[in-house]
Amino acid sequence: MNHNLFDIFEKRMRARGDADFITTREGQGYSYAEALDMSARLAGALIGLGVTPGDRVAVQVDKSPEAILLYLACLRMGGVYLPLNTGYTAEEIRYFLENAEPALFVCRPANLEEAQKTASQAGCPRATTLGADSDGELMDLARSATPRESIEPRDADDLAAILYTSGTTGRSKGAMLTHRNLGSNAEALVNVWRFTESDRLIHALPIFHTHGLFVACNVVLMAGASMLFLPRFDLDIIIDELPRGTTMMAVPTFYTRLLQDERLTSELTANMRLFTSGSAPLTAETHQAFEQRTGHAILERYGMTETNMNTSNPYEGERIAGTVGMPLPGVEARVVERETREILPQGEIGILEVRGPNVFIGYWRMPDKTREELLEDGFFITGDLAMFDEKGYIHIVGRDKDLVISGGYNVYPKEIEQVIDEMDEVAESAVIGVAHPDFGEGVTAVVVAQPEAQIDEAKVLDFLTGRLARYKQPKRVVFIDSLPRNTMGKVQKNQLRERFQDLYTPA
Ligand code: MCA
Ligand code: AMP
Numbered sequence: 001m002n003h004n005l006f007d008i009f010e011k012r013m014r015a016r017g018d019a020d021f022i023t024t025r026e027g028q029g030y031s032y033a034e035a036l037d038m039s040a041r042l043a044g045a046l047i048g049l050g051v052t053p054g055d056r057v058a059v060q061v062d063k064s065p066e067a068i069l070l071y072l073a074c075l076r077m078g079g080v081y082l083p084l085n086t087g088y089t090a091e092e093i094r095y096f097l098e099n100a101e102p103a104l105f106v107c108r109p110a111n112l113e114e115a116q117k118t119a120s121q122a123g124c125p126r127a128t129t130l131g132a133d134s135d136g137e138l139m140d141l142a143r144s145a146t147p148r149e150s151i152e153p154r155d156a157d158d159l160a161a162i163l164y165t166s167g168t169t170g171r172s173k174g175a176m177l178t179h180r181n182l183g184s185n186a187e188a189l190v191n192v193w194r195f196t197e198s199d200r201l202i203h204a205l206p207i208f209h210t211h212g213l214f215v216a217c218n219v220v221l222m223a224g225a226s227m228l229f230l231p232r233f234d235l236d237i238i239i240d241e242l243p244r245g246t247t248m249m250a251v252p253t254f255y256t257r258l259l260q261d262e263r264l265t266s267e268l269t270a271n272m273r274l275f276t277s278g279s280a281p282l283t284a285e286t287h288q289a290f291e292q293r294t295g296h297a298i299l300e301r302y303g304m305t306e307t308n309m310n311t312s313n314p315y316e317g318e319r320i321a322g323t324v325g326m327p328l329p330g331v332e333a334r335v336v337e338r339e340t341r342e343i344l345p346q347g348e349i350g351i352l353e354v355r356g357p358n359v360f361i362g363y364w365r366m367p368d369k370t371r372e373e374l375l376e377d378g379f380f381i382t383g384d385l386a387m388f389d390e391k392g393y394i395h396i397v398g399r400d401k402d403l404v405i406s407g408g409y410n411v412y413p414k415e416i417e418q419v420i421d422e423m424d425e426v427a428e429s430a431v432i433g434v435a436h437p438d439f440g441e442g443v444t445a446v447v448v449a450q451p452e453a454q455i456d457e458a459k460v461l462d463f464l465t466g467r468l469a470r471y472k473q474p475k476r477v478v479f480i481d482s483l484p485r486n487t488m489g490k491v492q493k494n495q496l497r498e499r500f501q502d503l504y505t506p507a
Pocket of ligand 2: 396
């Protein structure tokens, strides 16, 4: 039996024939039959470019239907899809190419020159282009390629994708996701969220992360549903499209922005059957305000790059604000004490660990990191602090890891601190997350200047430009005389968070 995830998709896609799979507002897009055909052509083009089964294909392109067809093509021919944030700088990209050693780097047409330079520095043999308007070298090659109709046989534990996630210390780690990981999770979500062929998903998330790529696209494919593909979140466009959608998957910032608009009403959302939220905590306040305004209780779920989705509030039954629901079918969750690793009783807060077919098989070429986080008994240490309530719902109450989540994007303070500390004028720095009305948490740098140094907020921000992707750059930089430390010398970030808690939300 072929365990290639594409084998399952192909059967669904064939059955759906001329039905819409993916469309844009401009009326472009692909029916299921067209998507099957183009994915075979793109697979042919990949093979022509020297990609063989098991090879990584690194992709940093703008969101487009063709980018999803490239993902499908990669699955079809047994490649390993490696999507990269479009905001990453060349310096950041170089690391991923060096680490993953892809056979091919697919970039935007406008970036080809820079990408070729980065690829050759990193030892990647070939760069090609894919544009957002069905353009680029790869599309030209696909149109004239011999379609690769067959589906490469894969084991369930073979890699389907690698997604990089930053580490709390050191460099980013590539989470290795298998055909089983992705397939089992998509199947669970289709069932739990009741996806059918009649669904039309409003897709406004980026497609280089688990949420927009796997949760959204794999679920649509598995259900034979359709999706409206929007390049990004645009409030006016979402408002305009809600009457024609049935579901939307979102990060909390989507909902706080929608709530600020008076056009959001129960009439506007009358055709919608499901709004989901994840990637960052949805406040009970936003959950309640949305329900009051629209009559829809947002369904909050919880996941990670390493695990896909772990838990979900129920489709039928109570969706409790401020909770992430219960483990998905096939997924086990436990809360343990940090030091002793003892399983804690209901109601007590500890570290959340999860196990199941959704859990990745390790970090790419980092066996030590894998051993630290993926235990021998199969449980993965999420680094999130959680507790079970008396109804069995899980509450994520904080993080044991030093991580800021801004608008659904993870930012690892260590990475930002290291760059700020490179400035001659800086003695030391600490990066924290502070409550932010739009992004949930705002990345904030607390800096101690060298004595007599001429430095201000603008100078720090200027230094970071080009060195770090835009979303990682602090929204504010504040200066203090010294960082508070405990007796062990560890910076007391809690104290800093408290001191600057009103930075973005003045009383
Ligand atoms: C954009 N900017 C940001 C962010 N997004 N800054 C901090 N945090 C962000 N998330 C920058 C822009 O570059 C811009 O900078 C300025 O902030 C304001 O941009 P704006 O136009 O307001 O932003 P936007 O384009 O509307 O984007 C906001 C957004 C977007 C819609 C919230 O960030 C987004 O789509 N987030 C979703 C992330 C996501 O899919 N996460 C899933 C990870 P300037 O003006 O200076 O250039 S997967 C995951 O976490 C797990 C598995 C899970 O459970 O899902
Ligand atoms: P990532 O590494 O991008 O996959 O981010 C995963 C992290 O996002 C988790 O470990 C959580 O800290 C956070 N997260 C995802 N969904 C939720 C949620 N519904 N509530 C709270 N935190 C969440």
